[in-house]
Amino acid sequence: MKYLIALVLAFSLATSGPTHASDEQTDRPLRIGLTPTFPHDQYQPLEKWRLYMERKLKRRVEFVRRDRYIETMDLLRLKKLDFAWICDYPYVYFKKQVRLLAVPVHKGRPYYQSYLIVPATDTATASFAQLKGKVFAYTDPYSNTGYLTPRYQLQQAGEDPAHFFRKTFFAWSHRRVLEAVGTGLADGGAVSSHVYDTLSIGKPELTAAVRVIAKSQEYGFAPFVAQSSVNDDEFREMQKLMLDMQADEEGRELLRLLNLDGFIAGDAKLFERTERLIRAVGEK
């Protein structure tokens, strides 16, 4: 009897295969990758955002969180993601494989900076040069504000970033760099101004434990990108959703939670400075 049921099941699955596949085409959830370029580990606000997207797009939406930028980039290139919120550095780096979808606006401008931080207890250090021979926490090797910028600054100052510090390590998110510096694990670190500002509202104890000693020049804000093979309809729908968020009450509430003013379509010019930086450091 058991074998009979198994046989019938197998047969029905086999016959329904093609229709199932076509269902999947329309029912397929929209997969959106999230990186630590913003505080991506806050569950409640992001869940609200996902449900908002599902309602607007009238289809299922999945958020895929990865700590390391490169993992999200790999998923994009492997077409496992449709869209992703990534850092400006990997965007520029993998520009040919992705399409710019939207750029967040913070404090009225689509730019952000890198903050150089030291522990709040360290009242002596006033410049980057004083961190020579110390322990330094980077965010991610594909982070602009948390890796590329401090290395660029060292290079500009005539130092070799590979030997300037006694020891460096990756904490794999801006927030953890804040914690590492705040607890004294690292003597210094570099974080995104947006994450710093957002956490200073939500987790003031984290930002109170550190002191910003330098702010970098402005870079184009970490953008939302689409995977290259996403069709135009889906691209337009998604872009519309992002740009229209500030138009309705619920969208504005979500933007407030994300500590953003809204999104603009943006263009590659915004990231020219990042591109120059990459070239200067020689990482490309």
Added chain:
Amino acid sequence: MNFLFNLSFRYKIPLWGSLLIVTATLAVSATLIAQSYDDLEKDLLGSSAGLGRTLARTLFSAMLQDEVWQAFQIIRAPLHGEAGDNPIRPEMILALDRNLQVFASSHPRAVPMLAELRSLGTDQRRLAERIAAHPEADAPILDLSGAQRIYVAIPIADEGARLGTLVIVHSKDVFLMRFGNVAWRSAGIGLLVLAVLLPINWYWGQHTAVPLVELAHSAHDVAHGKLRGPPRGTYAYQDELGQLFENFGLMVRSLREKAELEQEMIRSERLAAVGRLSAGLAHEINNPLGGMLVALDNFKHRAGNDERTLKTVAMIERGLAQIRDTVSAMMIEAKVKSRDFMPHDVEDVQLLLSGEAHKRSIVLRVEHNIEQPVALPATLVRQVLMNLLLNGLQAADPSGTVTCRLHFDKGRLTIDTENAGRSIPPEVLGHLFEPFATGNEAGHGLGLWVTYQIVSQLGGQIGAESADGITRFHVELPAGESA
């Protein structure tokens, strides 16, 4: 020190008992406290080693990939939450690399990354040396008790490769505080035990000592001539002490009897000596006296004596007769030939004394079981009876009763007399059978002495007792060969 040993048992027994109890309680408490210290330390080291092994396993991959942040999170995880007074909770955890440099520290401010373990302090230098002595992957878990902290070192190793060492640091303050609590509790129980046992011991010690002290006092009295046993019921149990009490009582009693016997012996010897002396004297006086009386008698019957002379001779004769009476009273001749004592002798004596009894309105009651002749000289037995009953009649209160019981059984005649009246004082009782001992004006003071001499010569015994207004005489006479 001698002073302690010379103390009375009343204090010595409770004191020694207390000393033992205090010593035992202290020993038990100290053992408990030491045991709890060991247990606490063992618990601490055990849980620390368990925690360390778990952490070391996850740390291995973090260190292998040089993931400082991950290592930091791993070693900080056990330190989350309230510290409280949980002594198992580590104070700090360090992940060290192969060179004993800090790879990650749970408290980077106190112990920064890349710090050398040896440079952190004396304890840490000792620890570093011990870790360095066992660099292999399967090195044992080390523990070291420093001045203020306890360190547990666990190798961070996997598949035979050693990446470093995990050091778990425990504060001794929390540990000692917990131990202090346990120690206080043990000490409290010890004090409670003392509070219960010491009063019980004191009571029991006193209870045991009191009879001993009584016994010692009694023995002291006995040694100094006062034959007095411990009061009855001082110790009412049958253990060794109880037996000691019983035997001591027996000993005192037999000593008292022996002393009484000695007194009796002395008295009889004295009476015998007096008897021999007086009998001898009486003989010496009696012989010439007989001659003198015969001569006077001859002289009286001779003719030619005037009236005046005869008067004088009669006066001398009366004087000599009085001397003879007195002397003959002192001469007891037991060996005189006499018939056996007969039942009618009793009635004779009763009849002879009835006049005297009637005169003083005293009832004389005589009871006897004599139906056959008793092989004892009748004259002497009658004299004994007469003397004792006359004595009784004179000493009895007017209108009182004098009782006499004669009993013959198994060859022994016993005579008991009893009268109510003034008791004989003890000092007189001791010399009752000596001549002229009584203060009785009526007699010549020889009656009881003569009675005693007769009884002695017949091989019998006589005794007197007088107490509470009753005076008793008891005579026992062994019957001899029938006459």
